Amino acid sequence: MSNAPRLTSLDALHRSLGATMTDFAGWDMPLRYGSERDEHNAVRTRAGIFDLSHMGEITVTGPDAMKALNYALVGNIATIGVGRARYTMICQEDGGIVDDLIVYRLGEDEYMVVANAGNAQIVLDAITERAAGFEGAEVRDDRDAYALIAVQGPESPGIVKSVTDADLDNLKYYAGLPGTVAGVPALIARTGYTGEDGFELFVAPEHAEQLWRALTEAGKDAGLVPCGLSCRDTLRLEAGMPLYGHELTTALTPFDAGLGRVVKFEKDGDFVGRTALEAAAKKAETNPPRKLVGLIAEGRRVPRAGFAVVAGGEAVGEVTSGAPSPTLGKPIAIAYVDAALAAPGTAGVGIDIRGTHEPYEVVALPFYKRQK
Numbered sequence: 598m599s600n601a602p603r604l605t606s607l608d609a610l611h612r613s614l615g616a617t618m619t620d621f622a623g624w625d626m627p628l629r630y631g632s633e634r635d636e637h638n639a640v641r642t643r644a645g646i647f648d649l650s651h652m653g654e655i656t657v658t659g660p661d662a663m664k665a666l667n668y669a670l671v672g673n674i675a676t677i678g679v680g681r682a683r684y685t686m687i688c689q690e691d692g693g694i695v696d697d698l699i700v701y702r703l704g705e706d707e708y709m710v711v712a713n714a715g716n717a718q719i720v721l722d723a724i725t726e727r728a729a730g731f732e733g734a735e736v737r738d739d740r741d742a743y744a745l746i747a748v749q750g751p752e753s754p755g756i757v758k759s760v761t762d763a764d765l766d767n768l769k770y771y772a773g774l775p776g777t778v779a780g781v782p783a784l785i786a787r788t789g790y791t792g793e794d795g796f797e798l799f800v801a802p803e804h805a806e807q808l809w810r811a812l813t814e815a816g817k818d819a820g821l822v823p824c825g826l827s828c829r830d831t832l833r834l835e836a837g838m839p840l841y842g843h844e845l846t847t848a849l850t851p852f853d854a855g856l857g858r859v860v861k862f863e864k865d866g867d868f869v870g871r872t873a874l875e876a877a878a879k880k881a882e883t884n885p886p887r888k889l890v891g892l893i894a895e896g897r898r899v900p901r902a903g904f905a906v907v908a909g910g911e912a913v914g915e916v917t918s919g920a921p922s923p924t925l926g927k928p929i930a931i932a933y934v935d936a937a938l939a940a941p942g943t944a945g946v947g948i949d950i951r952g953t954h955e956p957y958e959v960v961a962l963p964f965y966k967r968q969k
Contacts, residue, residue, distance in 0.1 A: 605650035606744050606802035607809060614823055622715035624651040627825040636828040637923045640791055643820035644750035646812055647829060649797065650805065653717025654739040655710040655724060661733030662706050668868050669727035670698070671851065673861035677702040682771045682788055685859050686851055687720055692873035693847035694854070696720050697839065699788060701773050709739070709784075709799075713841045727869060744805035748812055749795030749832075751967075752819040757796050759815045761785070765796075779811030790829060792836025793967055831920050834929065837891065837963030843902055843917040844889060844931060850874060852881035853933075855889045887914060888939035891964055892957040894928040898950045900957075905949040906932045913938055916948060924965050931962065 602625040605611075611618065616627035627648065629636060639645050657666055666674040672685030679702050687695045696716040701709045712720040717740060725736045748757055758765050763776030763785055773786035781804040789795040800808055813821065830840070839845050844854055851857050852874070860874050892906070899921055906914035914934030922929040930948065938946055941961045947954040 603651075605648055606805045607648045607650065610806055610809060611648065611823075616823070616825060619826065621826055622651060622713070624714060626651055627823070629825040629827045630823045633825065633827040633831070634923045636822060636824040637831050639820060639822045640750045640793055640824060640828065640832055641924055642751065643822075644748060644752040644756055644795075644816055645791075645822055645824035645828070646809065646816070647747040647749065647824050648805075648809070649745040649747050650743070650802070651714035652745055653712040653714060653720065654743045654799070655712065655717075655721050656737040656739045657708045657710065657724065657728065657734060658706055658737070659731075659733045659735050660706055661731040662708055662735075664866070665728035665731040665734035665736075666700065666708055666710070666724075667864055667866060668731070669724050670700070671860045671868060671870065671874065672700070673864040674700060674702075674708070675864060677708075679704060680772055680774055681769075682773055682786060684771070686845075686856070687723060688850070688870035688874065689847060690870055690873065692850040692870045692877050694841075694845045694849055694851060695723060695847060696841055697845055701784070701786065703773075703784070716841060742801070743799045744802040745797060745799055746805060746808055746812070747789055747795060747797045748816070748821070749789045749791040749824075750793050750821075752816070752821065753793070753795040756812065756816040756819055756821060757785070757798075760811055770794075779808055779815075781808045781811075783808070790838055791832040792838070792963065792965055793832075830918075831923060834918050834920055834931065835922055835924055835963065835965040837931070839931075840918060850877040852877040853885075853887070857881060885936045887933040888936050889917075889962070890932060890934055890939050890941075891960040891962045892916075892930040892932055892946070892948065893925065893960055893964070894930075894948075895956045895958065897928065898953070898955050899928040900930045900948045900950055900955075904930075906934050906946065906957075907949050907954050908938055908946050910954075912949070913946070919948075922964060929964055930957070934959070
């Protein structure tokens with residue numbers, strides 16, 4: 598059995614553009630095409646185009662599809678309207694986070710669950726197992742049925758509008774509609790992972806290159822550039838968006854991660870992890886051991902995941918993500934720290950960077966929020 602990474606349908610195009618490729622979650626993906634700082638700044642000020650075809654699409658259909666997903670996931674799937682999307686999570690029986698997901702309701706009895714690439718098989722297996730008790734629900738692995746292209750940044754509405762007749766002006770955030778983009782049938786979703794306005798376009802893999810080229814041409818005058826995974830990470834970090842394997846793991850519940858709002862105890866029926874999550878909710882309210890915070894450097898040294906957060910010479914937390922912030926012009930980090938030190942402006946907090954305790958300012962997340 599080959600251990601070679603999987604290739605997206607845009608692989609040859611990325612190489613023709615001079616992309617630096619990297620193995621990510623079993624896929625060969627573009628890390629950057631040139632300067633990751635330039636790609637990051639393009640998304641913040643103009644627009645960038647991303648290949649996200651490594652994400653995992655799972656379709657759940659049938660008269661019991663909603664009930665099956667309500668049992669399998671922590672969110673209230675019953676309240677998602679047709680054409681809308683919802684951020685949610687799938688948890689273990691003990692409340693640990695298996696993955697964070699977006700669920701799109703495509704029709705009355707049809708849902709698409711989008712999982713992170715590294716967890717796609719685990720999520721597919723878990724949903725399939727949990728849906729087995731619902732006769733009127735069918736779970737389908739649609740990972741090979743879709744390529745996914747994202748256009749993100751303030752110029753993205755104008756770019757996408759120029760190649761589609763779909764009504765993008767009335768397409769709300771976390772909503773999607775079927776349409777044709779540059780002659781290609783697509784699900785057009787107003788979602789993204791950058792902190793900017795933008796669209797994610799789900800298309801058949803054989804249409805991906807045609808769509809990418811048309812969008813690139815349409816965005817030429819607006820300053821659209823191809824973007825890799827490296828700037829996607831700094832964009833989501835500035836926007837305070839969690840990354841599975843960093844801020845979210847099976848060792849943490851949504852309440853540990855400050856995302857307890859995604860758990861809907863009021864929904865009808867039982868769901869996997871309910872009892873453990875009820876206990877986690879009480880603990881988070883009364884006696885949270887650690888909280889997720891933002892940290893901004895006073896100096897220039899860059900923290901990385903796993904570095905210790907320190908105060909008074911003692912370790913008081915751990916960095917989950919860290920990088921230079923092109924927008925702020927300083928290194929930033931997301932970290933879990935002792936709850937007593939989590940208030941913005943708390944003095945005396947630093948990060949141990951290779952033996953030196955570098956001073957950092959505790960701030961509320963996100964670091965960056967776009968102007969509406």
